[in-house]
Amino acid sequence: MMAPKQRSEPIGNRSEPIPIVSVTGPDAPSSSVSSGVETPTTPGRRARLKEKLGSIGERFGLPESPSNVSDRMFTMLLNQVLPTEDPNDESTPKDRRSREYAGGDRPNFSLPVMSSNFRRFNARIGVAFIFQNRMIRLFTWRKPSQTTAFLFVYSFVCLNPPLLAVLPLAACLFFIMVPAFLARHPPPPSYQPTDLYPLAGPPLAPAPNVRPTPELSRDFFRNMRDLQNCMEDFSRAHDALIAFLAPPTNFSNEALSSILYLILMCTACLLFITAHLLPWRFIFLFLGHAATLSGHPAVRSLITTTHTDEVLRDGETKSRSFLLRLSRSDIVLSATPEVREVEIFELQHRALHNTDGEFGPYLFSSSSYVPLSPSRIAGERPKGTPFFEDVKPPRGWRWSDKKWTLDLLSREWVEETCVTGVEVEIEGERWVTDLLYEKGAESEWEKRGNGGEKVEGKREGSGLTRAWEEARGESRKGEWRRRRWVRGVERIPVTDDQ
Structure with a gap:
């Protein structure tokens, strides 16, 4: 006698009968309670259960569907509340999960997308929990024969590592294809007399297929239960690992x-x-x-x-x-904080047409605002503060000196920064002043360079051999002059209570 056809069940279903949600009513069959056997939920009962859960969600303000207006409003509210990150801000650490860092086109957080993805994920995660349960049964010796067989296979692989290439193929054969074939050719019932089961002949059942678990089914809620417990296990393992590794390594x-x-x-x-x-x-x-x-x-x-x-x-x-x-x-640790030197430039200005006028204080800037500086070429005004007291140390540093000190080595910092077209005071107040040239006139440093005089700042392969001129009292000064002030800073030590 041919065995009856068996209905193909999704792999995500579980074998243990654990009722999660039960709805009792006047039309509920009594055999499902008295016999203790699970009965499949009928479409009518499932629709009524979904309607009840929907009414409960509306009562507590939960979204009814992903396309609901409340979802969009809540998403817009989250976008307003969540802080926006400036990609040009170097002080903010880079988010390695962001789209800019990964280079992919990934959607931002959205409540409808989150809800839809969670339902789809929960309907398909059952296979992972089945594998987890089988590993627990294997390593807790629920069936000693299976654990012993695993130890034999593990021993063969350790003694002969090239067998690792065979394991994926063997797993595909014995855990995927053989169960699929047995599902297509199921054995006859055990209560019927039969000989050895013949593998030939037409298939007796449809091919098994991995289908997602239907929503509001028992398996769907079992997946939610296992996902909840898995999150708790991960949190405990994460906290225990951090508590063990962080103190000696951070x-x-x-x-x-x-x-x-x-x-x-x-x-x-x-x-x-x-x-x-x-x-x-x-x-x-x-x-x-x-x-x-x-x-x-x-x-x-x-x-x-x-x-x-x-x-x-x-x-x-x-x-x-x-x-x-x-x-x-x-181990001997140095208790002396790191010491550095910071600079600030005092800028003074006078009108370009007033060649006989005096320079007036303008501001203190972190940029020297020399003739070929990018900000000056772009036509921008210098940025800074008009008072010394408003100059603050860099973040994470504090002042180690009581006051600012004028840099008397004006020639050295001009040459180190390759400043051109300026007049440098070697003595006196150490001002570095812009030079004012007439159109078509050749500057003094160009003449000296063409004359073959040995000067500093020469570049190979170019005609520019002098970067600055020494102050001689001539009235060829431009509209800006600056001098450099320096001050020492030290690192602020950070204690554990900060």
Whole structure:
């Protein structure tokens, strides 16, 4: 007798009967409660359940559909509330998940898109949770025969690593294609007398297909339950890992992190030379068997009775204490903050047509505003502050000197920054003044350069051999002059309570 056709079920469904949402009414079948067997939800019941959940969502202000106006309004509100980032702001750290960093066209946060993607993701994540449950059953020795078979396969792979190339193909054969074939050719019922099951003949059932779990079904809510528990497990594992790794590696205790850095660096250099001499096959074989055997119920009970976890905690405490003692004895940290020198330029101005007038104070700027500076070529006015007291140190620094000091080496900073077309005072107030040339007139530094006089600032392959002129009292000064002031700054140390 031919076996009846079996309905193809999605792989995302679960085998354990755990009712998540149950709706009872006058038309609900009594057999579903008395027998304890799950009955498929009828379309009428599913529609009524969806209508009830929709009314509850409307009561609490939840969106009814992705195209609802409230979704768009809420998304617009979030866009107004969330801070906008300036891509040109260098002080803001780059977001490695942003579209500008990744270079891809990804949509921004939107409540309708978030809701739709969550429903689609939750309807398809069941396969991952099934795999997770099977791994838990495998490593907790629920079926010792399966765990033993896994250890044999793992041992063969460790002793013969080229077998790793066979594992993906074997997994595809035994875990994908063989179950699919058995679903197309199901065996006859066990209560009918039969010989060995023949694999030939036409298929008796439709081909299995991986379909997403329907919304508002039991499997959909089971996926939500498992996703909720998975998020909690990830959060606990993340917090435990951060609590274990962050204190010794984030340089909150610089001496401890420094000695740990030296140990890791020396170990890495040693392994770089001697890694090929280690028996990696037996190392992985031992570690894999030890990890698998630790999940056996007898081993876990032995660990509990012998208080092995307390011994491990004591060993961790002792190792930390040893590293702390070693860091205190061998690591000497410099308590002197880093010292730098900052500069500010005092700019003075006079009208271009008033060649006999005096220069008047203008402002203090971080730019020297020389004739060939980009801001001056672009026609921009200098930016700064009119008073010394308004000049602030850079962020993260503080003043180490009490007052500003005039830079008496005006010639040196002019040559270091390759300033051209200026007149430099070697003595006196050390002003560096723009030179005013008539149209068609050759400057003094050009004449000296063409005359072959040896001057500083010469460039190879060019006729410009002089970058500045020494002040001689001639009335050829331009409309701007500047001088350089310097002051020392030091790093502000950051403590743990800041």
